[in-house]
Amino acid sequence: MTATEQPPLLDVDNLSLAYKVGEGIGYVFRNLRMHIELGEMVGLVGESGCGKSSLAYSIIRLLPRNSRILDGRISFEGESLLDKSEAEMRKIRGSKISMVFQDPMTSLNPVFTVEQQMAKVIEVHEGLTKPDARKKVARMLRLVELADIERVMKSYPHELSGGMQQRIMIAMALSLSAKLIIADEPTSAVDATIQLQILQLLMELKKEVGFSVLLITHNLGVVAKTCDRVAVMYAGDIVEEGSASTVMSNPNHPYTKALLQSIPTIAKRQGENRPPLATIEGTAPNIFNIPQGCPFHPRCAYRLDICSSIPPQRAQIDLGHFSSCHLND
């Protein structure tokens, strides 16, 4: 890294997070490392319970009360986020770092019109007057390609379709010129065709406006076609990381490989022949009993003796392609 290279927009280094539930302590992630550059879309992929949402909430510091960040640094635009006070974080949330949630219906306030919700946020953060804020709202809604803006602005969220609600969420996320948008399963609640439109919108806006996106999803297909880079998460560890095309076409980590092989696709059906989908034996561990050594080892088809005792190190396989597996040693 030369002196003229820009530091990443978001840099997570050595992050460890734990939850205390009743008497037990669960370790969500240990020594997590990841980064997002300016203007890139990074996909965070993993199955339920792997900690991807927790990572998002760690970044914007909206973790539940029974959690504790044990170690590590999160820096955004060069500044450490973990050191900031709640007041400072509130200024950052929604303006510099915005979040778009899974279910737009529950993220939008049902008792306010679209205009009221969006304008209020703009007024508070940017100190604009009501009419100026309203103009900005209209501008943002146009940006997300909503038709009939006047009507939409005066509508209540439940009067609009899921796709429209999601676009409004994106508009809200962008209205304060966010540099980083964290999208937590933004397309799980909408249909396939709308999903495509939303993702395409996100990609185009990203190019036009220049923000970065952390796309959290369990859907590998989404990531393959939309993200620049992808990070695969398992039981709180990022087991593989690299450019989307490389990781999808040339997976290195056994978990990534198994995941790709277990997805049914049209191509896998060859006329009468139906090769069984690859499955991963066992079940994913919960945060209270993460296996020793490599967290994936009990389910790994290629495990070695060393995998059950020593956690693998993150190694570079190729340019920009990293994987944590003893098989690479």
Added chain:
Amino acid sequence: MIGDFFEMTVTTIIRRDWIGKMREQLKSKVLLCGVAILVFWIIVAIFAYLIAPYPQQGLNGIPNPAQALRPPSWQHLFGTTELGLDLFSRVIFGTRIALFTAAVVTGASLLIGYPLGVIAGYVGGSLDEGLMRITDVFLAFPTILMAILIVAAIHPSLWSMILALSVTRWPQYVRLSRAQALSLRTRNFVLAAKGMGEGRFEIIRKHIAINAIPPVLILATTDFGFIILADAGLSFLGLGVTPPTADWGLTIAQSIAYFPVYWWYATFPGIALFTLVTAFALIGDVLTERLDPKLAKMTGVWSKL
């Protein structure tokens, strides 16, 4: 300076979740408290004859003017009434009436209201509509008014009071059970049972009836407290139990004339009433919290109780 200190304290409290932890501790203590008080009174009620020093006076009581309105002493722990009867014994026997009334009324409401509500909710249609209209009529009557009407028809007594109270309480149970049945009706496991060819009543019996219970149970628990209070109130107004029975409300009514000089007469029954009703309120409160969020996920409630 002070502002910083304040902010620091509040932040620490929030960060370390002291309030949450306190609440957890309190909740179990509260439950313990409530149960303890309840158990205490139940034992008193059961062993009334053994505990009360003057059981006959507790039950009815032949007036004993010589001992009238004596303040608390070793012979009469709570003092005596204007008829010379031992207040301590009367309070103890009053427990029996309170608990008996509550049990019968709640029992009757549950036995009649719950099945009706569950069936109406599940089956729907005209049965449901008819039942709803009937309960609407009953719900429109306030308890006291209904008691007055019933008492006007039959003279006041323990059973007329029980009748009046039952008649006003059962609609609540019907409503609640019906609501539960309605929401359970569309659940997938009920559909699955239908898919096995099970008939309506079979499904109600096997699936709906048990799953609808939790909120109804909570209602019954808090209702207990309400009924005891209502019993006392009705007797106080002369609409329930009649003298010489030692009902708490009646006793308090009789004590009004002598208050505040002969303070023990009103105070001790009052305290008894207060503690018993509070016990039910506490239990009901904690039960509501324990059962409610779990209701949303319908998890293994029985085991958690």
Added chain:
Amino acid sequence: MLSVNNLSVHYSRRRGFLSRAREHIRAVDGISFEIESSKTFGLVGESGAGKSTVGMCVAGLTRPTGGQILFDGADVWKLKGQARMRFHQQVQMIFQNPISSLDPRWTVKQIISEPLLRLSKDNERSEGKIIDLLGLVGLNESFLSRYPHQMSGGQNQRVAIARALAMEPRLLVLDEATSGLDVSVQAQIVNLLLKLQKELGFTYLFISHDLGLVSYVSDYVGVMYLGQIIENGDSSLTFTAPRHPYTQVLLASSKFEMDASKSLRGEPPSLTNVPQGCRFHPRCRFATEICREKEPQLESADLGQKVACHHWSEILNDAKLTA
């Protein structure tokens, strides 16, 4: 084995909480298809297309307002008494969201005994049979005393399948049976279902919105849009050579081909406001006058599938149109 003829499910409801106006919802409008023994018929479409409703009608859980469902030649909804019981025994449904399909107060043992007890009054051998059934779905004895909330989604779904199998059915309706599950768990369930089909000869009606999944699992597929089947044919064929514009867009969307979104205009449809003529016309970029006026019927296309579109052959032949 199963024949659905002109099935319709219409219902009306009040437009709003306080409104007196009623809106008519044509959830399913004139659907016909057939399922052969031991084959899998996939029903695919987006939310609101009506696929779940079709599934419920086939399983005998929702009464249709029009049309017939013939199972082994007999009209399902005209059956009574014993015959109806037998029908229910032979057709079982697996639901979306596994935990909701199991009674939260029952143990696994009770859940699976219920169908066994319905079939025969034989109590003694039940436990052995239950363990066998659990084994069939890959669960061991330790699960007998567990409650649904103590198991994972995948395990719950297996119990649901075991319960369905206990009835000894011939047709299973799988309504989004894997939608709430992780990909790896989904793969396990799918493999299990296919294995059971190969060994025991089950017939499946597989309902899903996931095209990849449906194409992999099904032999034949019907694509639904707004209550109608707009394309119907062999599974591999339909997904490699779709003829209906909607199927084409749906396919492209599921493969995340970014340009596909350009070919879809307007907002997704609502069942209360069904367009005149071809239901897809407001969003179809090939729509013409005839599409707005006349509803297309299912007709045979070039490779054996059936398509309901006025212009399918023109779209196929005119490469310029698809550019």
